[in-house]
Amino acid sequence: MTGTVTRLEPGSADWVRRHGLSAIDTCRLAQLHAADADDRVTSIEGDLGDCGGEPFAERYPERYHDFGIAEANLVGAAAGMATRGKIPFINTFGGFALTRACEQVRLDLAYHQANVKIAGTFTGIVAGFSGPTHHCGEDLAIARVMPNMVVLAPADAVAAYRLTRVAARHQGPVYLRLGIDPTDQVYDDSFSFRVGGSNVLREGEDVTIVAAGLTSVATAVAAAGCLAARGVGARVVDLYSIKPVDRDVLVESAERTGLIVTVEEHSAIGGVGSTVAEVVAAEAPVPVRMLGMPDEYAHEIGSYEAQLRRCGLDVDSVVAAVDEEVRRWRK
Template identity: 45%
Template sequence: MSEVKKIATRESYGNALVEIGKEHEDLVVLDADLAGATKTAIFQKVFPERHIDCGIAEGNMMGVAAGLATTGKVPFASSFAMFAAGRAFEQIRNSIGYPHLNVKIGATHAGISVGEDGATHQCNEDIALMRMIPGMVIINPADDVEARAAVKAAYEYVGPVYMRFGRLAIPVFNDESTYKFELGKGVVLREGSDVAIFATGLEVYESMQAAEMLAADGINAKVINIHTIKPLDEELVVASAKECKKVVTVEEHSIIGGLGSAVCDTLCANYPTPVLKIGVNDVYGESGPAVQLVKKYGLDAESIYKKVKAFLA
């Protein structure tokens, strides 16, 4: 069996910007002295006149992006998730969200898989922060194919969008020739009737692997990729809960305020269902190799398998 191709979604972000930039001259990319890490340097090399390095001043960068949006440009403001969602929250809320401007935020290095950079850079709170901003769309792609499609969808959508990308190279499982990205629509990757697993980001592939392990034990798990956390595909969430009776959410984010909370909000209002939330518990991360951290924090396929099995028992 050939080895699965792996690409970090931050690479996908940089490559997608170039693809879109070739077709649309109104696309402008901003960065906060991290172009090499966020991969906007790929765009900068091709379109230097449309790349603005704002320096280590994320709040100011969001203000510049807001200003550009008012002139008809489509700015993509880029930085680490911790600095974009965290440090610049006020500017995103007041300068982008409140006037509902057409600004796209490319947040890389999200989650525990940032690895050796440690707790200060491992942003496990960004989805929760962005969910609170009225009108903000949140996208968390699961692989390279989906990430590039998501960036294009973000460009085409008129309004503020927060896109979440990772540092760790992850398996590419979507087929580019058949894949279609629909904003706000979940993707059923595996049918099942014993439990519905809603996953997002790098946890989608891990959840599919966990479902294979569960199948070996006679447990038929339905796996759904939720690439758009806001607006959430509430219809699919409720329908899957009705079909499977038990729900599991899996995310590389705090279990507070992220995908798990969004799913619980929906089910509480429409179809109360037992839910197990798998994610980063109410703790900070730590420095270490990304793959080892994913396992230590219980986000790898084997850990998901064990937790789901115990939940069903």
């Protein structure tokens, strides 16, 4: 008896699902595929080669460079490579790239419009047990205020693959916000991605939930399902391009539902919520409730799930917050 074996395209939604991949896995794969297509693509490591960097190192050893835990050096080196026509991908902790090496990112990359991509891992509170030294709730705020910097936050491993390829084709500096572990899959292969884009994942007329990034978008989708059972119709927007932002979808959502709640695994100051509020205040004023990490360092060490609950970013907390806002503004 013989059967038919279906070959899945690497990076496709079914391929990601079958192999249980994380966003960093697919980002690394996309970097490798970009290198296959363009010999200018180079991998620059901040001592994270064991997080998916080995295949690139084995296939293109002359284009693979590990600088160790020296983020300022590796950003400066990447900028130098870009001036010589290379397209470096910096692979390091997002928080370390944008805090420890902030000056180099600001001046060497953003100011000079260097064609360098930062794949920032361990963002948000995914490094739960490591505590405040490794939590990263400031990166979006820092990256998006730098002129010339594009800021992308994939919602899952499928989006991470697609947006990494988008970043590779974009001329100029890009910050990609990633996690480390596999997360719930949001996307199939029917969606497209671009710099300055967004995707509407669910329609609703009572409230719009705008989310970006790993876990947060999946949480927003799950929360919308729970809210539907309560008679609340929630539109869900994945604002994966935080800068430049899709102003049209935000204005349309504000006008359609009259209420927006943002969800992000980032400080409630300066990230997705602030981006949305800036657009809505100027073009379609409606109430905006921002759900994010509180303006404090973690006082307790715990798992990722425990940290999400502490910040009110688990599904139950998001459902409760959105329901509260809908009831408040329906009066």
